[in-house]
Amino acid sequence: MAEPLELVCPAGAPAALRAAVDAGADVVYVGFRDQTNARNFPGLNFSRSELRDGLAYAHDRGTRVYVAINTLPEAGNPDPWHRAVDDAAALGCDALILADIGLLDYAASHHAGLRRHLSVQASASNVESIRFYQEAFGVQRVVLPRVLTVAEIAELNAQITVETEVFAFGGLCVMAEGRCALSSYATGQSPNVQGVCSPASHVRYERRGDEMVSHLGDYTINVFADGEPAGYPTLCKGRFVAAGRASYIFEEPTSLNVIDSIPDLMAAGVKALKIEGRQRGRAYVSQVVSAFRKAVDAAARGEPAPACDLGSVTEGQRNTTGAYAKDWR
């Protein structure tokens, strides 16, 4: 039996952490309740004491906890980010997920013994970039951006010595992660600094007859017909009219799902699979983690993924294998 891929699962709240652990997560990743992480949504994330309890719950059951501190510190105000690194280390987390080179340097020099993973927000997708992070900051794992095919990942893994983690399920960014300015353009807030893409405070829905119209800031993002599955109103998933025709210019509202490609990712030398969705509820966490637990274990035994239906929890109620196949080429 091959070594199963590590299953890295999201938790936006203590109940979701417990759900992820109980459903078979190898690792749960979380963030503090502030702008130091890229899911800084209202009412979400962990206080220090909640993280302490969460760590105890996870560690007692053999599950590790990674803390994402993956936004870019504000100029002249690094304290919240430094405090987050110090607190995560003091509480006993198992790894930090970081994107900013200044913060990587801070973590490397102040908490050298704590594992450092490079966040997808750093958008490191080539050998030279990954080697730089490894040599300069002792990064032990890189979370790869969702722009590479499985073949490209295999080629990359053959040339680097750090572990790679790839996204396996959930919301999908088509833009270069960590460099996208669409949310910032529309709302003044971005995932890169404020930790929030298309913040709910700027989202508005309007009823127009039987249609639902979604807006982000001053922009109309989509018009959904009665009963048509909906998605988040992000600019990259907007349906726009060009040359007289309404279509999804960048990306349709859909979720990544590579549950059937796990053996290929294992063969490509990937170490861990990440499930997106810290902003989702514990029902989502339980359902998706359970399905992936079974699929990862089946793949390790050389068996196909057991049948499962994750369609109901996907955005737009549709799945894609995203860039891993790039079948649109």
Added chain:
Amino acid sequence: MTDNRHSSPPLSPVLFAGLVLRPLPPSLLQPLLGVAMNVMRERQPGLFERLDELAGNAFLIDPVDLPFCFVLKLDPRTPNLTCIRDAADAGTPTAVVRGPFLMLIDLLEGRIDGDAVFFSRDLTIEGDTEAVVTLRNAIDSGEIRVVEDLLSLLGPLSAPAQRLADAVGAVFRRATADLEAVRSAFVSPVRDKSDAQAVRIRKLEAELAEMRDDLRRLKNSARHRKQTELAET
């Protein structure tokens, strides 16, 4: 996560129960709601801590298959839940959440995912999106068990009462599935016809868009030809 489409009530046992309950004044439910809120505050301090940032906001919770609604007022000192007959009596709530009653209970107890039922358009919301997201995240951070928590007040009788509640719940859910099957049998032929018409309309729209493109190109070409002729003369 907001939509102000008004949901149609599903054909469910709750709908029939609502018709039976219609003559009763909503105030009869008030003592039970008061107890429920007290129990929740006692058992879910973390949830109410997260709700602090919503202090002063009011949410209208509208089960579309019941003849009454609930208003959740997040008063900083004593958050309270009130039952009202008519949504219009809720004043100007921060946001409105609409959906079938059992789905709202499933959401409250974390058995289903809020985004999933929003994506499928079963849950409809209007008003302040950020407030709704905060409320959803706060509720999901706890592990609420409405019936279990209320029955625990019965002391030694809570265990048999819980078994009874589970049995009733199972009957309700099975009846809901059966009624959905009946509804589907009636609606399917109409829906199939409607789907076929929708496909035809989309095809016609695409053809129309292509014709518009062709027309635009022809106009541009004619304009260009005219300009060339003028330049030559």
